[in-house]
Amino acid sequence: MNESEKPLTFPDHLFTCSTLTTFGLRLRNVFKLPSSIYFKSLKTLCLVDVTLADRSSTEQLIAGCPALGQLTLMDINWVNVETLCISSDVLQKLKIIEPVEYDVLSREDEDEDEDDDMGGQDEQNCCNIVISGTNLKVFSYTGAVTSEISFHSPASVMDASIHVQHRYSECMDNIDWEPAAGSYVVDLLKDLRDVEKLSVSFVSLMALSRASWERLRLFSNLVELHVVSTIISLTCEGLIAIIQKSPCLQVVYFDKGVYMLKYRGYIMDPVPVLSRTQLRRIVIKHYSWDIYEDEFNAVKTLLQALPVLETLHISCSGDGNSPTGSERLENLYQKIKSLPRRSIDCEIVLKYMK
Secondary structure, eight states: OOGGGSOEEOOGGGGGOSSOOEEEEEOSSEEEOOSOOOOSSOOEEEEESOEEOOHHHHHHHHHTOTTOOEEEEESOBOTTOSEEEEEOSSOOEEEEEOOOOSOTGGGGGSOHHHHHHTTOOSTTOOOEEEEEOTTOOEEEEEESSOSEEEESSGGGOOEEEEEEOOSSTTGGGOTTHHHHHHHHHHHHHHHTTTOSEEEEEHHHHHHHHTSOGGGOOOOTTOOEEEEESSOEETTOHHHHHHHHTOTTOOEEEETTOEEOOSOSOOSSOHHHHHTTOOOOEEEEEEEOSTTHHHHHHHHHHHHHHOSSOOEEEEEEOSOSSSHHHHHHHHHHHHHHHTSOOSSTTOEEEEEEOO
């Protein structure tokens, strides 16, 4: 038996420590737990690269932390756990991060015994995770739709992040992956319909565009939306669908920028949807200049469509300290300022990123 296969056993008294408040563990061994677990004061638990021994002991670990406020499960090997119920009425923040294989071909050249020793960190490494907690406020998922996740009581979640990523580098062209990922995103968002703040990745929205996004329920409380990871088209169906179903939405952050191609015939025209919103603030980061006309076209569309927009904040990439950079920024500001605006009092804020 290799060292990595041997269960790692800690002293039993560690798991009844009354003063421990934070416990972080990163290892590729099987994490063997004692029969008695009671962390009276533990508030933060973080498990990384751990191979869980079984369902019962894992659930007992969570139940044995009566003060647990934050739980992070990152790159977990689920080989011994098919189903896990995370049940806690005190847990406030839950983060699940699953591994993403970017290049499936490169794995063929690696030592295959390494994965076998650890129970197979591959496509079968998944778990049916059921979350139950009346006090959960923040939920975050990052991964390649490997494990199934569902909620018993999702109404308490106010801040959610759904950052679906490609499992393999060629997934953008995989017609089978995107609809499945889209359905995964739809199901998660249906459970999280009461959120006030939502962060979604580019891949989440692209997958949603290829799914039955009409199944989305109304986000009655959503006020703030973040689009992260990659620049996105303003005509993305997934993006427009979320905006359309968020009647109270006031702020949208495009963390990596936004663009809009200059042709008609979009599958979903964003203008009619945007013109019926209550959006008051748009923040565009990483205005890159590389696709200047398409980025500018998105800005133009937003200004012309949004009826109550109060602030358009744009952060540009580049060197703002040089004379050329300052002149370029001023020219862009004047050009944007001259655009027709549906909201006459909208303030334009333009600066270079720090």
